[in-house]
Amino acid sequence: MSEFPNLSRRGFLTRGAAVGGLLTVPGLLTACSKTASGDGGASKLDQLKKQGFVRVAYANEAPYGYEENGKLEGEAPTLHQTIFKALGVDELRPTFAEFDGLIPGLQAGKYDVISAGMAIIPERCEKALFSEPEFISPTAMMVKKGNPKNLTDLASAKKAGATVGVLAGAVEKSYATAAGFSESDIKTLQKQQDGADAVKGGRIDAFVLTGISLRWLAKTNPQVEVTDSFVPVVDGKKQYSPGGAVFRKGSEELRDAFNAQLKRITSDPAQYVQLIGQYGFGKDTIPPTSLKTADLCKA
Structure with missing residues (x-):
């Protein structure tokens, strides 16, 4: 048996603009x-x-x-x-x-x-x-520059009364639900840039995704920053996102x-x-x- 039972990788995410036809x-x-x-x-x-x-x-x-x-x-x-x-x-x-x-x-x-x-x-x-x-890719959160609510993980975001964004079809929603977020405090977004824009516009307090994805996204969105990565827990099991x-x-x-x-x-x-x-x-x-x-x- 693996020492990493039930590890789940993030639900792979995004959808960008369609590229017509086959790209050879x-x-x-x-x-x-x-x-x-x-x-x-x-x-x-x-x-x-x-x-x-x-x-x-x-x-x-x-x-x-x-x-x-x-x-x-x-x-x-x-x-x-x-x-x-x-x-x-x-x-x-x-x-x-x-x-x-x-x-x-x-x-x-x-x-x-x-x-x-x-x-x-x-x-x-x-x-x-x-x-x-x-x-493997642990989870992180994109927040406004300066991290005004001092968010470090989903538990701290829940305690702060934050609203979080997740991508449609991605496992991050299950992570937020497991952390105690209600449906009204979880906003579903269609693509990565939508998440960054929602953070910058104050429509959500944090965009939850893998740290790898968020650090990449932050390169073109200087008004935001990315928290240190953390490992969500669902039903007592750590989720490493393979x-x-x-x-x-x-x-x-x-x-x-x-x-x-x-x-x-x-x-x-x-x-x-x-x-x-x-x-x-x-x-x-x-x-x-x-x-x-x-x-x-x-x-």
Whole structure:
């Protein structure tokens, strides 16, 4: 049993402006393993190698997976590029989807992999297959510059009578509810910038998200600041917010091939930081070896 039972990664979030059509990014790759398909019994990985590309979905959330100047950027695409290239697939073809439409689109066969840093939680595990964790990311809060209510975590925000904002479909709402917030004190927002704008405009006192996301967002919103990260507690269990790649049910061998390459990277801190350090990930976000998706998926 993992020493991190029931750790949940944040509900992956955001939705940005839709990017029309497929955004082809040469050099980004993906893989599968032996999921049988209609191609003469060839494995899914073999099919992807033959066609030369893998279809991935992203939700336009920096720094996890987002479009910038016609190119797919972020932690997940960059990490997945290295993994899938090692598996012999030389192109990643991404398409945008609203966050809460990512898994339905995967189930419908619109793409092969979700590259969005999605939180590994039991409800999602019932619908799709997750890789082992790619990272962990404790929670933080974005507040007005100077932190006028001296907020440090959800408990302090509740005590101060604060109103908090969360992204639609994200696990942060469950964190706020567990901390005692009523529905009226939780405002649902559609994208990250909406949260920053709500803080700046005084419509909420704090925007709750992963520290990684909020620090990235603060770069373009100088009127706000981000608290130190903290670990929310739900039903007595700490929530470390691990995230990973997502595959369709029945793609176990594809996922396993992906995991084998992922382990090579997470076992090498220098390579891990070299690959995705530019997006705010570091040695402190490398998942512990004892943190397993099988445990995270247990209700």
